[in-house]
Amino acid sequence: MPEVIFNGPEGRLEGRYQPSKSKTAPIALILHPHPRFGGTMNNQIIYELYYMYVKRGFTVLRFNFRGVGRSQGTFDHGAGELSDAAAALDWVQTFHPDSRGCWIAGFSFGAWIGMQLLMRRPEVEGFISVAPPANLYDFSFLAPCPASGLMVHGDADKVVPMKDVQALVDKLKAQKGITIDHETLPGANHFFADQTDTLLELCGNYVDKRLEVLGKVEM
Structure with a gap:
């Protein structure tokens, strides 16, 4: 797990x-949670997702957004991130x-x-969105969503109510040419406390x- 420093916009x-052997x-x-609420690339879920992909032969990168850890710059409310x-x-x-x-x-x-980035990069063929904050941010740019993916949410999430994620999922599922899988974890809160293993599975x-x-993937 080499530590890397690379040039960003700020x-x-x-x-x-x-890196993968292939x-x-x-x-x-x-991509990690909100920097203003303690989100870093060392968040447990981010860490586990990183190794989930490594074990499957991917080349994997996780990083700190601007102003987090040793990353330079200051928080930019999404545009800079x-x-x-x-x-x-x-x-x-x-x-x-x-x-x-x-x-x-x-x-x-x-x-x-991540969902904004996939709209700009045609090489993206899949995504995983964990607890997408559909009540806090505008996802209307997904018109249409260009790739199939998975959305996972907890039914005890008090930060992002189930109804908002469900509405987003329903909108995306109505689009042709992609498949949106949606999993709801019973009893899971926004941070998937005590349910990280289930989430990663x-x-x-x-x-x-x-x-x-x-x-x-060539294993």
Whole structure:
């Protein structure tokens, strides 16, 4: 798990990077929760998602948004963080020009940033959005959503009510050409306290299912 520093739009960004042994393996970019509420790349769910992809042969990067940890800059309410994510993906791709596709996984605020990034990057073929904050941010840019993916939410989430996530899922499921899987964890709160293992099992099973169809990773 090499520590890396790479250039972002507002200075250097700090990350953790694990290249795949396969030159053609897809890339996974992992995006952390809200910086103003303690979100970092070392969040437990971000950490576990990172290794979930590593175990499946992906080239994986997680990093701190601007102003977090050793990343330079200051919080920019989403616009700058989206630019950070784009710069992070660019950085990985320079070392893996033969990579076949990309996945984005984000938790809460990171899910919102990730969904915006996939709208701008046609190479993204899959996503995982954990507790997408559909009541706090505008997701109307997903018109249409260009890739299939998984949305996971807890039914005891007091930060993002179930009805808001369900409305987003229903809107995306109505679109043609993509498939949105939706999993609700009974009793799970916004941070999936005591349910991280269940969350990661769901995410891992979803990626395995997609990889079986896509046939992208050389293990």
